[in-house]
Amino acid sequence: MDMEAQRYVWDGAIPLQIHLHESDVATLPAPPPALILAPRIGYLPLLASHLKSHFSSALPPRLDTIWFEYKGLPLKWYIPTGVLFDLLCAEPERPWNLTVHFTGYPVNILIPCEGEDSVKWSFINSLKEAAYIINGNCKNVMNMSQPDQVELWRSVLNGNLEPYRRVSTKLKLGTVGDEYAAKLNLSGETDFSGQVKAGRVPVRLYVWSVSEDFEDLEDAPQIDSWDKVSYINRPVEIQGGEGGRCFTLHDAVKSLLPEYFLDKSLSNEESLTVGDEHEQRVSSEDASSDRKAEEEVENSSEHITSCYQHDDAEIKLVRIQGIQPKLEIPFSWVANNLMNPEHFLHICVYLKVPQANTMS
Amino acid sequence: MDALSWDGTLTSRDFLVSARAFAEKWKEFNSAFPPWTWVPCPPKQPPCHLPQLQQQQQQGYLSLEKTCLPGSSKKGHVASQEDVDEISLTEGEEELEPVDNATLVETNNSPQVCYYDFHIVYSDSYRVPVLYFHGYYIDGHPLALDEIEKDLPACSAKVLLESKWTFITQEEHPYLNRPWYKLHPCGTSEWMKLLFLGDDSLAKNGVAVEQYLVSWLSVVGQVVGIRIPFEMLNNPKSCN
Numbered sequence: 001m002d003m004e005a006q007r008y009v010w011d012g013a014i015p016l017q018i019h020l021h022e023s024d025v026a027t028l029p030a031p032p033p034a035l036i037l038a039p040r041i042g043y044l045p046l047l048a049s050h051l052k053s054h055f056s057s058a059l060p061p062r063l064d065t066i067w068f069e070y071k072g073l074p075l076k077w078y079i080p081t082g083v084l085f086d087l088l089c090a091e092p093e094r095p096w097n098l099t100v101h102f103t104g105y106p107v108n109i110l111i112p113c114e115g116e117d118s119v120k121w122s123f124i125n126s127l128k129e130a131a132y133i134i135n136g137n138c139k140n141v142m143n144m145s146q147p148d149q150v151e152l153w154r155s156v157l158n159g160n161l162e163p164y165r166r167v168s169t170k171l172k173l174g175t176v177g178d179e180y181a182a183k184l185n186l187s188g189e190t191d192f193s194g195q196v197k198a199g200r201v202p203v204r205l206y207v208w209s210v211s212e213d214f215e216d217l218e219d220a221p222q223i224d225s226w227d228k229v230s231y232i233n234r235p236v237e238i239q240g241g242e243g244g245r246c247f248t249l250h251d252a253v254k255s256l257l258p259e260y261f262l263d264k265s266l267s268n269e270e271s272l273t274v275g276d277e278h279e280q281r282v283s284s285e286d287a288s289s290d291r292k293a294e295e296e297v298e299n300s301s302e303h304i305t306s307c308y309q310h311d312d313a314e315i316k317l318v319r320i321q322g323i324q325p326k327l328e329i330p331f332s333w334v335a336n337n338l339m340n341p342e343h344f345l346h347i348c349v350y351l352k353v354p355q356a357n358t359m360s
Numbered sequence: 361m362d363a364l365s366w367d368g369t370l371t372s373r374d375f376l377v378s379a380r381a382f383a384e385k386w387k388e389f390n391s392a393f394p395p396w397t398w399v400p401c402p403p404k405q406p407p408c409h410l411p412q413l414q415q416q417q418q419q420g421y422l423s424l425e426k427t428c429l430p431g432s433s434k435k436g437h438v439a440s441q442e443d444v445d446e447i448s449l450t451e452g453e454e455e456l457e458p459v460d461n462a463t464l465v466e467t468n469n470s471p472q473v474c475y476y477d478f479h480i481v482y483s484d485s486y487r488v489p490v491l492y493f494h495g496y497y498i499d500g501h502p503l504a505l506d507e508i509e510k511d512l513p514a515c516s517a518k519v520l521l522e523s524k525w526t527f528i529t530q531e532e533h534p535y536l537n538r539p540w541y542k543l544h545p546c547g548t549s550e551w552m553k554l555l556f557l558g559d560d561s562l563a564k565n566g567v568a569v570e571q572y573l574v575s576w577l578s579v580v581g582q583v584v585g586i587r588i589p590f591e592m593l594n595n596p597k598s599c600n
Contacts, residue, residue: 109538129486136367233534
């Protein structure tokens with residue numbers, strides 16, 4: 001695993017400008033918004049104590065659970081902050097303007113949140129799920145000692161990579177690719193053709209599909225309802241490439257969206273869309289840039305010539321940890337280096353789907 | 361599937377097969393109950409003219425809605441004749457767990473009947489079925505967990521108390537974008553394996569995918585008070 005990349009991921013943060021919703025303003029004048037640098041790998045409810053103290057003079061006496069909203073859309077608190085930003089801001093907005101509420105929790109849209117404990121257990125349950133996907137059981141996570149569990153959670157809360165590494169190596173969640181290379185050396189468990197053993201990678205895919213095309217991201221329509229986002233919580237099966245071709249990020253995304261992409265065996269032409277306009281864009285304000293690591297991979301990756309068919313779905317954008325990786329990057333690199341602390345790789349995809357054509 | 365080397369999980373394709381077989385058996389042996397229906401997802405196919413999705417790629421879940429659990433209405437009060445039939449039927453069956461004498465939390469001092477919806481959804485991560493459920497009053501107002509607890513068999517309520525965060529969790533329904541309760545699936549593959557190993561005929565003849573959901577629900581159903589008639593549990597393969 002590239003230690004540098006993991007450091008960049010953990011250091012990544014989103015500048016937030018948080019406004020108190022007018023219905024929660026009990027004293028005038030309305031308070032100024034709070035400016036916070038929120039960790040990408042963190043969760044919005046964890047900002048509660050900071051926000052309560054910032055807005056304390058203006059808040060009404062009786063408070064409900066905290067919740068956040070972006071342009072009218074209540075934000076799902078169990079999705080990491082960086083993922084919410086990558087998904088909901090087609091054109092990254094800096095600072096990201098959010099509204100905070102302390103009353104009127106939308107119980108029909110958001111699952112309840114009882115503060116830090118809810119976030120912690122959501123994190124641990126996701127970690128368990130990731131362990132199950134990788135190892136076939138959750139034993140290592142379930143058998144974590146109490147002090148280890150506390151240290152793991154604290155390290156995520158505070159963004160401390162060192163203690164996190166100490167505890168998480170005990171969980172033996174391994175790395176994609178390296179693990180299989182190691183297995184090839186140590187045991188005789190390869191099959192006779194010497195194929196790399198397939199493995200499962202925990203992935204959460206957030207797909208926003210639009211039928212109108214747009215050239216610039218700032219022209220992209222706003223996501224105003226979670227019904228417009230398909231959430232796919234399905235592991236990616238890494239297959240050894242045929243003829244030595246490695247399994248790319250593009251392969252991984254396509255494998256999770258079979259209804260949009262023809263199986264290669266069924267089509268003669270490649271239905272890839274790897275446009276030049278999807279150059280990796282890294283904003284200097286976003287500290288999660290992996291530019292150095294990215295360049296290393298770019299130099300060694302193959303360039304795939306592409307043609308896209310007009311009647312296929314088109315991937316407009318793939319965003320992970322705020323960057324747009326080249327789709328032909330080996331997926332194992334992406335999985336090992338860009339995953340979140342609970343060992344899930346969160347991928348945001350903007351998909352343009354074709355209009356239904358009338359065929360004669 | 362060889363019972364000895366089987367790990368207790370099933371593929372999403374097997375889940376489809378098992379769901380179909382389960383729904384048919386349920387209709388046959390449990391006809392007084394409403395049937396389980398298959399709800400395909402996504403309900404709206406994406407607008408493209410790719411070849412028709414193969415059966416194997418179809419996703420969805422089994423749904424049983426508007427069910428009254430035994431004990432989920434105040435004793436002596438019924439909302440409809442149908443409810444009477446359901447309740448008296450389950451009371452007559454073999455008691456598998458202690459009788460639940462809990463009564464509903466009342467609002468406005470008038471007894472209310474509660475409905476429950478159950479969905480059986482396949483988990484790609486754990487490769488097992490997962491039970492999602494929620495309860496609500498007739499007017500649609502949802503039940504909170506502590507109210508649902510009162511309708512659960514007594515031993516479930518105790519386990520719930522002890523493992524608040526890992527037994528029944530409230531999460532988003534994978535397809536419906538709304539909060540539902542779910543029974544946490546992380547131990548499922550292990551006890552399914554044990555269940556099948558304990559059955560001699562299965563150990564001999566192999567695990568039948570068709571039987572998976574019946575066996576699964578016979579265990580999981582006990583947590584929420586759904587009972588499987590004894591006849592459904594007989595594996596047809598063993599009756600030669």
